[in-house]
Amino acid sequence: MQQDLVERIKNNPKYEELVSKRASFSWILSIVMLVIYYAFILVIAFSPSVLGTPISDSSVITIGIPIGVAIIISAFILTGIYTVRANGEFDELSKQIKEEAK
Amino acid sequence: MRKSIFVWSAALLTVFAATGAMAAGALEGEAEKQPLNIPAIIMFLLFVAGTLGITYWAAQRTKTAKDFYTAGGGITGFQNGLAIAGDYMSAASFLGISALVYRSGYDGLIYSIGFLVGWPVILFLIAERLRNLGKYTFADVASYRLAQTPIRALSAFGALSVVLLYLIAQMVGAGQLIKLLFGLPYEYAVILVGILMIMYVTFGGMLATTWVQIIKAILLLSGATFMAVAVLHGFGYSFEALFQKAIEVKGTDAIMSPGGLVSDPISAISLGIALMLGTAGLPHILMRFFTVADAKEARKSVFYATGFIGYFYLLTFVIGFGAIVLVATNPEYLTPEGGLIGGNNMAAIHLAHAVGGDIFLGFISAVAFATILAVVSGLTLAGASAISHDLYASVFMRGQVNEAKEMAISKMATIVLGILAIILGIAFEKQNVAFMVGLAFAIAASANFPVLFLSMYWSKLTTNGAFLGGLLGLITAIVLVVTGPIVWVAILGNEEALFPYKYPALFSVTVAFVGIWLFSIMDNSERAKIDRDAFEAQDVRCQTGIGAEGAASH
Numbered sequence: 147m148q149q150d151l152v153e154r155i156k157n158n159p160k161y162e163e164l165v166s167k168r169a170s171f172s173w174i175l176s177i178v179m180l181v182i183y184y185a186f187i188l189v190i191a192f193s194p195s196v197l198g199t200p201i202s203d204s205s206v207i208t209i210g211i212p213i214g215v216a217i218i219i220s221a222f223i224l225t226g227i228y229t230v231r232a233n234g235e236f237d238e239l240s241k242q243i244k245e246e247a248k
Numbered sequence: 249m250r251k252s253i254f255v256w257s258a259a260l261l262t263v264f265a266a267t268g269a270m271a272a273g274a275l276e277g278e279a280e281k282q283p284l285n286i287p288a289i290i291m292f293l294l295f296v297a298g299t300l301g302i303t304y305w306a307a308q309r310t311k312t313a314k315d316f317y318t319a320g321g322g323i324t325g326f327q328n329g330l331a332i333a334g335d336y337m338s339a340a341s342f343l344g345i346s347a348l349v350y351r352s353g354y355d356g357l358i359y360s361i362g363f364l365v366g367w368p369v370i371l372f373l374i375a376e377r378l379r380n381l382g383k384y385t386f387a388d389v390a391s392y393r394l395a396q397t398p399i400r401a402l403s404a405f406g407a408l409s410v411v412l413l414y415l416i417a418q419m420v421g422a423g424q425l426i427k428l429l430f431g432l433p434y435e436y437a438v439i440l441v442g443i444l445m446i447m448y449v450t451f452g453g454m455l456a457t458t459w460v461q462i463i464k465a466i467l468l469l470s471g472a473t474f475m476a477v478a479v480l481h482g483f484g485y486s487f488e489a490l491f492q493k494a495i496e497v498k499g500t501d502a503i504m505s506p507g508g509l510v511s512d513p514i515s516a517i518s519l520g521i522a523l524m525l526g527t528a529g530l531p532h533i534l535m536r537f538f539t540v541a542d543a544k545e546a547r548k549s550v551f552y553a554t555g556f557i558g559y560f561y562l563l564t565f566v567i568g569f570g571a572i573v574l575v576a577t578n579p580e581y582l583t584p585e586g587g588l589i590g591g592n593n594m595a596a597i598h599l600a601h602a603v604g605g606d607i608f609l610g611f612i613s614a615v616a617f618a619t620i621l622a623v624v625s626g627l628t629l630a631g632a633s634a635i636s637h638d639l640y641a642s643v644f645m646r647g648q649v650n651e652a653k654e655m656a657i658s659k660m661a662t663i664v665l666g667i668l669a670i671i672l673g674i675a676f677e678k679q680n681v682a683f684m685v686g687l688a689f690a691i692a693a694s695a696n697f698p699v700l701f702l703s704m705y706w707s708k709l710t711t712n713g714a715f716l717g718g719l720l721g722l723i724t725a726i727v728l729v730v731t732g733p734i735v736w737v738a739i740l741g742n743e744e745a746l747f748p749y750k751y752p753a754l755f756s757v758t759v760a761f762v763g764i765w766l767f768s769i770m771d772n773s774e775r776a777k778i779d780r781d782a783f784e785a786q787d788v789r790c791q792t793g794i795g796a797e798g799a800a801s802h
Contacts, residue, residue: 198505
């Protein structure tokens with residue numbers, strides 16, 4: 147890529163906006179996923195019996211099962227949230243930056 | 249010319265499969281091998297015929313190197329999502345995870361979750377940058393602003409180690425599974441898989457490989473859905489009743505909570521790192537991001553893939569519990585000692601028979617075979633690209649190469665890798681290969697991932713830093729696996745492991761990142777200045793996709 151094009155894009159305030167918005171969004175979502183997963187793993191490592199508690203007195207289902215299923219679903223929902231915003235808002239900004247750099 | 253080679257090899261293969269089936273009949277007395285499974289063989293032949301038809305169609309459309317490596321970049325996000333899920337849902341994960349649930353219940357779910365949570369992080373931090381920077385292989389991205397020769401060589405070495413380890417594990421699994429399911433001799437099964445995969449990849453390139461993967465993913469998801477629904481139907485769609493019965497059969501409610509899979513915090517965290525970062529360093533998975541048109545489609549791919557993979561893991565959990573209530577209670581599937589006929593990994597296969605009879609057993613067996621075939625094809629294509637695109641074109645010829653020659657090398661590499669996979673598959677028949685996938689993930693997480701990640705995110709990364717740090721990570725991963733409990737004790741027969749943990753990723757990934765950081769900041773060479781100065785332009789391309797590879801127009 148030519149240096150003048152790089153300069154022009156970097157000087158566009160929209161570029162700054164795109165980079166900072168997207169970086170904070172993707173890092174926040176990554177941290178959410180990591181916190182969910184490692185909290186789960188640490189409970190298993192240090193206090194596994196917590197996940198073995200039944201959901202009610204009459205049930206054999208332990209809370210570990212809905213929690214596990216919820217983690218799987220949360221992974222899917224998080225990817226959905228990111229994809230919708232990135233394919234909409236971020237790609238729109240990116241398109242404008244490209245137009246203006248011409 | 250190409251057409252006639254294709255027709256001839258297809259004809260030879262049919263003859264070969266037929267003699268294989270006959271030979272199997274002659275060998276029926278062998279201990280482990282099962283009687284010839286006719287419905288399974290018919291359904292498998294249908295799959296092979298269909299996929300060879302697709303390969304023929306794809307061969308007409310595979311003309312340029314871009315077609316060969318990336319299907320021309322014309323795969324949609326939804327299709328690619330299915331193909332990625334297909335790459336990830338190997339026979340090992342279908343049979344292995346359902347068997348783990350069958351044996352220890354809840355632990356199977358913990359394992360599945362570890363395999364899944366890497367995907368969102370890949371989407372947030374890697375997918376679109378990779379798509380914006382790369383062309384055919386992940387080494388394109390890792391070496392984008394660094395010196396080509398060392399970084400390509402290291403990446404190709406990392407890619408090939410992962411591919412070969414994975415291939416051996418899949419080949420050995422294929423041989424054993426097919427011996428058991430189809431009643432074919434081990435060597436025949438391995439050779440058959442090898443020849444088919446060479447045909448898919450050399451003739452049809454990425455386009456055929458992707459469609460084989462998509463078809464298999466649909467078959468596997470439908471089959472697994474049918475099994476899970478059939479199990480739940482038997483219990484009036486009540487999980488409570490299913491779990492109640494499973495506890496009754498097992499005689500303990502230990503299956504409803506975490507057991508011995510994750511014993512100490514270090515192992516737990518280390519396994520988590522290996523699964524998460526390893527996924528982001530698997531060459532055959534990373535290559536899939538170049539088959540779509542742009543970053544938008546790349547994101548959609550991961551979204552769909554995460555959905556399919558997550559759904560699949562939920563199904564395997566139900567299937568594992570289904571096997572506890574329907575297989576473990578039926579003497580037809582059990583050895584006199586109370587184990588499963590054919591070994592522990594057969595839980596899902598026996599369940600298929602229990603809920604759907606001989607025909608459905610045949611279907612699931614054929615799907616398991618198809619799964620192996622599709623996964624080894626993807627692996628071989630990734631390995632062949634590392635040889636032709638990274639080693640031959642960039643390292644050996646310094647980029648001075650014409651496309652036709654590069655493609656020819658790629659096809660030769662596919663054939664060599666296929667033959668190597670057959671030989672190694674036969675050589676390792678009696679070996680314990682379970683550690684190989686673990687080692688592959690450790691190498692992917694410790695050598696491929698750190699270099700790839702820092703090349704996109706850290707402006708001060710230099711060629712020397714990436715090369716030395718990546719190499720250190722690679723060596724550490726191998727040494728720690730070899731001296732750890734799985735290889736040092738279980739395979740080499742020593743008393744005590746030199747390195748106490750089963751999963752080395754926590755240590756080897758740390759070594760790689762620290763190594764890369766240290767050697768980069770200490771680097772005062774001329775090259776280091778070029779590397780750092782080139783970050784700005786790379787980052788703009790990364791962020792906006794300006795200059796990124798587009799889709800082919802046809």
